[in-house]
Amino acid sequence: MPESPAAAAAPAEPGRLRLRPPRERVDRRAVAWWTAQSVLTVVPLLAVLAACAAFIEPARFWLLLAAAAVGVLGLAYVLVMPRWRYRVHRWEVTDDAVYTASGWLWQEWRVAPMSRIQTVDSGRGPVQRMFGLTSVTVTTASAAGPISIDGLAHWDATEVVDRLTEITQQTQGDAT
Amino acid sequence: MTPQTRPEQRPEERSQQLSQQRPEQQPAAEENVAAPWLRPHPLTVVSTALSMAVLLGGAMLIAGAAVMFNGSFAIGIPLALSGFAAAAAITAIEWHLVRHTRYRVTEERVESRTRLLAEKHRTIARDRVRSVDVSADIWARLVGLRKVTIGTGQNAATAQGDELKLELVTAAEADRLRRELLRRSPAPAASVAEAAQEVAAAQADLSEAISRMRLGWFGVAPLSIATPALGVGAIGGLYKLVDWFSNEYAARTAVDVYQLLMASALVLIPVAAVAVLVAGAVAATALEVEAWWNYRLDREADGTLRIRRGLLNTKSVSLQPSRLRGVELQQRLLLRRLGFARVKAVATGLGTKEQNETAAKSDLGPDMPVAEAQRIAANVLREDDSPVRSPLLRRHPRAALRRRLTRAVAACAAACAVGGAAVAGAGMLGWDWVPAWVWAAPLALLPFALLYAVDLYRGLGSAPQGRYLLLRRGSLARRTVALRTDGIIGWSVKRSPFQRRAGLATIGATTAAGAGVYRAPDLDLSDGLGMADESVPGLLAPFLRRA
Numbered sequence: 001m002p003e004s005p006a007a008a009a010a011p012a013e014p015g016r017l018r019l020r021p022p023r024e025r026v027d028r029r030a031v032a033w034w035t036a037q038s039v040l041t042v043v044p045l046l047a048v049l050a051a052c053a054a055f056i057e058p059a060r061f062w063l064l065l066a067a068a069a070v071g072v073l074g075l076a077y078v079l080v081m082p083r084w085r086y087r088v089h090r091w092e093v094t095d096d097a098v099y100t101a102s103g104w105l106w107q108e109w110r111v112a113p114m115s116r117i118q119t120v121d122s123g124r125g126p127v128q129r130m131f132g133l134t135s136v137t138v139t140t141a142s143a144a145g146p147i148s149i150d151g152l153a154h155w156d157a158t159e160v161v162d163r164l165t166e167i168t169q170q171t172q173g174d175a176t
Numbered sequence: 177m178t179p180q181t182r183p184e185q186r187p188e189e190r191s192q193q194l195s196q197q198r199p200e201q202q203p204a205a206e207e208n209v210a211a212p213w214l215r216p217h218p219l220t221v222v223s224t225a226l227s228m229a230v231l232l233g234g235a236m237l238i239a240g241a242a243v244m245f246n247g248s249f250a251i252g253i254p255l256a257l258s259g260f261a262a263a264a265a266i267t268a269i270e271w272h273l274v275r276h277t278r279y280r281v282t283e284e285r286v287e288s289r290t291r292l293l294a295e296k297h298r299t300i301a302r303d304r305v306r307s308v309d310v311s312a313d314i315w316a317r318l319v320g321l322r323k324v325t326i327g328t329g330q331n332a333a334t335a336q337g338d339e340l341k342l343e344l345v346t347a348a349e350a351d352r353l354r355r356e357l358l359r360r361s362p363a364p365a366a367s368v369a370e371a372a373q374e375v376a377a378a379q380a381d382l383s384e385a386i387s388r389m390r391l392g393w394f395g396v397a398p399l400s401i402a403t404p405a406l407g408v409g410a411i412g413g414l415y416k417l418v419d420w421f422s423n424e425y426a427a428r429t430a431v432d433v434y435q436l437l438m439a440s441a442l443v444l445i446p447v448a449a450v451a452v453l454v455a456g457a458v459a460a461t462a463l464e465v466e467a468w469w470n471y472r473l474d475r476e477a478d479g480t481l482r483i484r485r486g487l488l489n490t491k492s493v494s495l496q497p498s499r500l501r502g503v504e505l506q507q508r509l510l511l512r513r514l515g516f517a518r519v520k521a522v523a524t525g526l527g528t529k530e531q532n533e534t535a536a537k538s539d540l541g542p543d544m545p546v547a548e549a550q551r552i553a554a555n556v557l558r559e560d561d562s563p564v565r566s567p568l569l570r571r572h573p574r575a576a577l578r579r580r581l582t583r584a585v586a587a588c589a590a591a592c593a594v595g596g597a598a599v600a601g602a603g604m605l606g607w608d609w610v611p612a613w614v615w616a617a618p619l620a621l622l623p624f625a626l627l628y629a630v631d632l633y634r635g636l637g638s639a640p641q642g643r644y645l646l647l648r649r650g651s652l653a654r655r656t657v658a659l660r661t662d663g664i665i666g667w668s669v670k671r672s673p674f675q676r677r678a679g680l681a682t683i684g685a686t687t688a689a690g691a692g693v694y695r696a697p698d699l700d701l702s703d704g705l706g707m708a709d710e711s712v713p714g715l716l717a718p719f720l721r722r723a
Contacts (some may be wrong), residue, residue: 017721018721020720060195092719105672108668108672112665112686116666118663140688142666144684144693
């Protein structure tokens, strides 16, 4: 068991605790994947608004105004979100735990001990596949949802899955 | 999943198997001797017939009578009788189903099969059985039968659930199944008669009474914020019934009541409010009495906790101590003032918060005085003292209060903005009946929103306490959870942009039990991480740094 800084910390030590980022970054291609995803969300929305503006004469001004607003926000989203995510999304597998960070505006850090892992899966969505990326999903017995590492290169993902499977097989129990 | 060797089974049925079969060859003949196929009790059909006759038949009878009352016998009579015809048809189907259903408990598994047109076969491995719940609705009780629900307690959302239901068996057989399946060493009884003896012997052995219903506890049932709604519902239901028979009479009554109220509003509106509240109080008390009558919480000789309750519909929930991960004390707004609380089990296999039916299973008792609730909490966890003690909780930082107040103001501002837009829209459309002050109406709610925000903040608290992690939150329903730290199977730290600016974080302890994750919202990041690290030493430590 690694030594615990908190246990070592006497009340005299004033330093504030924070989480260090997990060691590994996801694959650089994830930025392109997230960009593609965001484009696929924003463009249909704009298309619907534009189509409405074309056919509904009386409300054209308001619809175009809405389309412009969506366009500006959407462009910011497409440009900012993927890069921000890439800075946040990180992962780490130690001998004792899986540690991940995800999100961009709203961020989440998750830790699960190896002894509580129930299943390890990997999967690729159609868009993800185009960019040669894979997601690894680690479930525990909790209903809080799985821990997922998105945007790994295929090869890295295989390696992570193998490693997790190997470690979790050594630690038996019903994982609850 | 290993292939099944049962010859008559087709491949598609294999996929219905819930649990993994043992790889050895099926010892079919041998098992048939040891564990005969049993059938549901034939009176099951009578129970179905009774319920259908009363519910379907009764409803259609009233509807038919209403039509006849309004003068149309040609429609009324067939309508009144159609319910009974439908009931008879359903009963006939049920009779066939029951006749073709068999179940058995072998050394390794519980099986049930129904062979009617298609065959339905369900199997649960005995070492995966986590719960055996016995319930009886009023119709089953009239013929003295019980429904047995055998669960594996998996949270995974399997398509067809993870339960095996036996409908219906005798009370003695239900008790035999419960004892046998919850005991880890299987020893199937050869016959029901033998089982009855075993039950009698088992009942003689020691089971410790933890708590019993006291009549006074029903007294607080009306003190719920749902009571006015229940009152409106009860009066509305009565009105609807009158309306069926004569909508003219109902409409006239409604107009009369309305005119009476308007004529002397000052006197009669309070009277009407009281009437609604009284109706609501009666309805709330009736529901509580139905649910909790004859409530008993026992610890059986083998340590299993057993909750039994119900007036018309009875329920028995068994909870093995190995499934407990902590307890929760839930205090609703009004009951909190009176010092009442409800204890809930935080246990695996009781289902998540979203599944309402299963969530009710986690109730260890009705609303009761806090002291009694604490005593139960301590007892079920086998602690000398209840771990759910509020004075131990640490307040969350003031920034958490600021966030809640900001949200209250923002919600009011948003409501005002919607009102303003409505006024502007109405002005453009020329609807001059929309008064201009509408946009300001939400401001009247601002004081309440602010009070709610303050109470939410006062509800926040958290602290690691020995083998437990204490977390409290909520205002309308304040929940204090004592989660056993060895039941914590991970951490989740969430931060919104606002939380990052204020140096706050929401720390969540994930667990296999109860809600799946218990969160402490808006803790100071450093304090929260310290709390997590103290609760489960070693897990978070490698990822922490001191700035």
